[in-house]
Amino acid sequence: MIVRFSIENKIEIRLCHVRNLIFFVLVSLVSCSRSENSLEEVSLQWQNDRATGVIIPVSRLQNFSTDSVQQLLEVRIHQSDTIGNPIFGTWYREDDIIRFEPLIPFTRGLTYSVFYKNTSIGKIEVPLADQARASIVEAVYPTQDTVPENLLKFYIRFSQPMREGESLRHVHVLKNGKDTMNVFLSLDPELWNTNSTQLTLWLDPGRIKRELIPNKSQGIPIEHGNQYTLVISENWLDKQGLNLKEDFTKSFFVTSRDSLSPETSTWTMDVPDERSVEPMEISFNRESLDYGLLEEVLQVIDEKKTTLKGTWIVDEEEKKIQFVPNAPWTAGSYTIQVESILEDLSGNNLNRPFDRDILTTKAKVPKTFYELAFRIKPSIKASK
Amino acid sequence: MKKTYFVLSVALSAVVMLTVALRPSDLKDGFATGTPEIKSISQLAFGPNGILFIGDSKGATIYAVDTKDAQAVDASSAVEIKNIDQKIASLLGTQVQNIKINDVAVNPVSKKIYVAVTNSDGTATVLKVDGTTLVPVSLKDVSFSSAMLSTAPAVDAKDGRGNSRRTASISDMRYSNGKVLVSGISNKEFKSALTSMAFPFTSAPQDMATLEIWHAAHGRFETESPIQTFTTATIAGKEYLIASYTCTPLVLFPLDELKGGQHIMGRTVAEMGSGNQPLDIITMKKGGEDLLVMANSNRPVFKVKFKDIEAYQGKLTSKVTENYATDGVGFVSLPVMNVIQLDKLDDTKMVLVQRKTNGDLDLFSNDRSL
Numbered sequence: 001m002i003v004r005f006s007i008e009n010k011i012e013i014r015l016c017h018v019r020n021l022i023f024f025v026l027v028s029l030v031s032c033s034r035s036e037n038s039l040e041e042v043s044l045q046w047q048n049d050r051a052t053g054v055i056i057p058v059s060r061l062q063n064f065s066t067d068s069v070q071q072l073l074e075v076r077i078h079q080s081d082t083i084g085n086p087i088f089g090t091w092y093r094e095d096d097i098i099r100f101e102p103l104i105p106f107t108r109g110l111t112y113s114v115f116y117k118n119t120s121i122g123k124i125e126v127p128l129a130d131q132a133r134a135s136i137v138e139a140v141y142p143t144q145d146t147v148p149e150n151l152l153k154f155y156i157r158f159s160q161p162m163r164e165g166e167s168l169r170h171v172h173v174l175k176n177g178k179d180t181m182n183v184f185l186s187l188d189p190e191l192w193n194t195n196s197t198q199l200t201l202w203l204d205p206g207r208i209k210r211e212l213i214p215n216k217s218q219g220i221p222i223e224h225g226n227q228y229t230l231v232i233s234e235n236w237l238d239k240q241g242l243n244l245k246e247d248f249t250k251s252f253f254v255t256s257r258d259s260l261s262p263e264t265s266t267w268t269m270d271v272p273d274e275r276s277v278e279p280m281e282i283s284f285n286r287e288s289l290d291y292g293l294l295e296e297v298l299q300v301i302d303e304k305k306t307t308l309k310g311t312w313i314v315d316e317e318e319k320k321i322q323f324v325p326n327a328p329w330t331a332g333s334y335t336i337q338v339e340s341i342l343e344d345l346s347g348n349n350l351n352r353p354f355d356r357d358i359l360t361t362k363a364k365v366p367k368t369f370y371e372l373a374f375r376i377k378p379s380i381k382a383s384k
Numbered sequence: 385m386k387k388t389y390f391v392l393s394v395a396l397s398a399v400v401m402l403t404v405a406l407r408p409s410d411l412k413d414g415f416a417t418g419t420p421e422i423k424s425i426s427q428l429a430f431g432p433n434g435i436l437f438i439g440d441s442k443g444a445t446i447y448a449v450d451t452k453d454a455q456a457v458d459a460s461s462a463v464e465i466k467n468i469d470q471k472i473a474s475l476l477g478t479q480v481q482n483i484k485i486n487d488v489a490v491n492p493v494s495k496k497i498y499v500a501v502t503n504s505d506g507t508a509t510v511l512k513v514d515g516t517t518l519v520p521v522s523l524k525d526v527s528f529s530s531a532m533l534s535t536a537p538a539v540d541a542k543d544g545r546g547n548s549r550r551t552a553s554i555s556d557m558r559y560s561n562g563k564v565l566v567s568g569i570s571n572k573e574f575k576s577a578l579t580s581m582a583f584p585f586t587s588a589p590q591d592m593a594t595l596e597i598w599h600a601a602h603g604r605f606e607t608e609s610p611i612q613t614f615t616t617a618t619i620a621g622k623e624y625l626i627a628s629y630t631c632t633p634l635v636l637f638p639l640d641e642l643k644g645g646q647h648i649m650g651r652t653v654a655e656m657g658s659g660n661q662p663l664d665i666i667t668m669k670k671g672g673e674d675l676l677v678m679a680n681s682n683r684p685v686f687k688v689k690f691k692d693i694e695a696y697q698g699k700l701t702s703k704v705t706e707n708y709a710t711d712g713v714g715f716v717s718l719p720v721m722n723v724i725q726l727d728k729l730d731d732t733k734m735v736l737v738q739r740k741t742n743g744d745l746d747l748f749s750n751d752r753s754l
Contacts, residue, residue, distance in 0.1 A: 085475060087476065104476050104477070104503040104509060105507060107479065107482060161506070163504045165484045185630055187661075188486075191553055290572065296572075
């Protein structure tokens with residue numbers, strides 16, 4: 001009753017604000033009456049689009065005593081042929097209702113029965129989610145259609161939170177229309193962002209690393225000189241239980257191995273004017289870098305060692321990034337600090353390549369940050 | 385005489401300090417009663433006195449929960465729950481395709497088996513095996529403490545679309561000699577990281593080491609790689625971390641070298657084959673011999689004798705033989721396939737969750753396969 005009243009009264013109060021007080025009283029009375037009627041039925045409790053409980057009016061329970069809630073009441077999956085077992089959950093008594101919260105939310109598409117003294121006193125059907133709200137694949141990174149043969153990862157971004165733990169059933173890489181098999185590393189748990197909207201898939205590093213047994217026995221996952229298609233099946237369900245709206249495909253061509261660390265000294269900058277809020281652009285010497293890391297490893301620091309607030313925008317197939325400041329630029333010297341963990345598409349970071357051949361490549365002295373400097377000149381008007 | 389008294393007093397102090405250090409109540413320093421805000425359950429591990437560690441990847445936090453399940457038993461009982469996934473789904477009020485068993489851990493004191501389960505909407509829960517059925521483990525109003533993994537970005541760090549950046553995934557977790565060891569996999573950078581947290585949790589900085597491995601073949605390539613699963617064991621009187629990587633090698637690291645900020649080279653002792661991921665590693669005994677037992681995604685369960693690993697005490701940087709793949713530490717494939725969860729029930733019994741050839745998923749204990 002507490003739950004239901006609070007929701008309905010909020011709705012009615014909004015109506016009253018646009019009408020008048022008398023009407024409010026009338027509507028409230030009607031509302032109370034409706035509530036009393038609806039409280040005769042067993043109903044669902046919803047939180048964030050999830051059915052998190054069932055509300056049972058005490059009036060439905062004959063000879064009811066609070067002490068016997070857990071002994072006499074049960075919620076089971078409704079099955080026509082068999083009686084399921086009682087579902088794990090917690091019972092709460094609140095005024096003239098009993099609330100049951102299952103250990104996990106009720107499943108959309110299933111029907112549940114409430115039993116009192118082994119007799120069903122009500123059925124609740126949890127509706128399927130609205131198909132119009134089905135998820136789509138918003139983007140796949142790297143976005144360019146040419147990748148090195150030691151490509152380490154794909155990022156897949158969805159419009160809604162997806163079910164985790166089943167990506168390899170739905171994501172495939174095809175060569176000449178046939179599945180390449182075992183291209184991706186099977187990880188448990190999978191690598192999702194906290195919202196379950198972005199998945200990182202690694203191409204099997206054991207096959208990419210030179211001279212390891214998987215590399216020698218199975219070869220590299222994707223081979224130089226070939227065309228492949230990444231396919232994401234519409235059969236993948238989101239957390240609401242809805243299929244993706246449609247299949248997603250992305251074709252790409254594979255070029256030679258990249259075994260070199262990105263060199264910040266080759267990057268170029270396009271510096272904006274003083275007092276503008278134009279972006280400051282950094283170009284990575286025509287090399288695409290790792291989308292996921294680009295989002296978080298750079299910062300602009302002013303002469304007072306203060307980090308500027310603003311937005312980073314990854315652009316031009318991850319070959320360029322822009323920084324748009326919140327406040328207009330002022331004249332002076334700035335430093336761009338880049339964390340050394342930044343990788344290219346092949347897992348080579350600023351400090352070390354993905355796998356270093358100790359016979360031919362000298363190890364760099366590792367650094368935490370790499371720095372680039374730029375200066376914003378005073379505009380002519382300001383200098384006068 | 386004074387010297388004798390001094391020695392005696394020091395010895396007595398040491399005994400008192402050791403006794404105090406091991407007192408069960410001290411293990412719960414920093415515990416408070418409440419409901420932990422667990423966002424996900426990737427890993428379970430037990431410490432002493434029924435303390436259950438819950439690895440929360442989404443929250444980048446380790447929770448220590450007092451299960452009050454601290455009644456010691458002399459011997460473990462045989463366990464068998466057929467179709468455990470269907471039973472769990474039914475008890476949770478859903479269908480089998482909607483749930484996933486994330487981990488299985490045995491309380492070494494009570495020998496009770498705990499199972500972490502996640503629903504398709506992301507809700508995670510813990511169940512306990514009770515005879516032939518399962519009961520929920522309450523995570524409401526419990527005595528607990530927690531520690532955030534220090535490598536995680538700040539809670540309010542957001543990317544350009546407002547998503548949280550805190551996305552390190554906990555690949556494995558173990559309690560060993562007063563420390564909780566956690567291996568992590570970043571969803572962005574390809575790196576190796578192992579965090580060691582003193583327990584009871586303190587605000588002191590955590591030790592985080594990066595672990596580099598040496599490619600087995602030719603001794604030519606050095607590389608980092610995330611740890612998929614690990615255990616700890618004593619080999620020839622020295623404590624080691626035994627880790628299996630996403631690129632399949634089995635690597636040893638001396639535990640005393642795992643210190644904050646250290647970069648440590650491990651010694652590869654075996655490669656376990658291609659197209660396979662190690663899932664769990666445990667230590668067992670049979671006939672007085674110590675064994676390492678590994679469950680794999682695409683291989684049978686492997687058994688490795690510790691005495692064979694001990695025999696592989698070569699220098700770290702020495703070039704291994706060309707045909708190392710077959711000459712490395714020998715391992716035996718046990719006649720047990722498709723094991724998705726593995727833990728130690730006691731020194732001679734394992735508990736397994738296995739997908740049978742008829743498609744059933746069963747949980748059972750086993751003391752015959754070793």
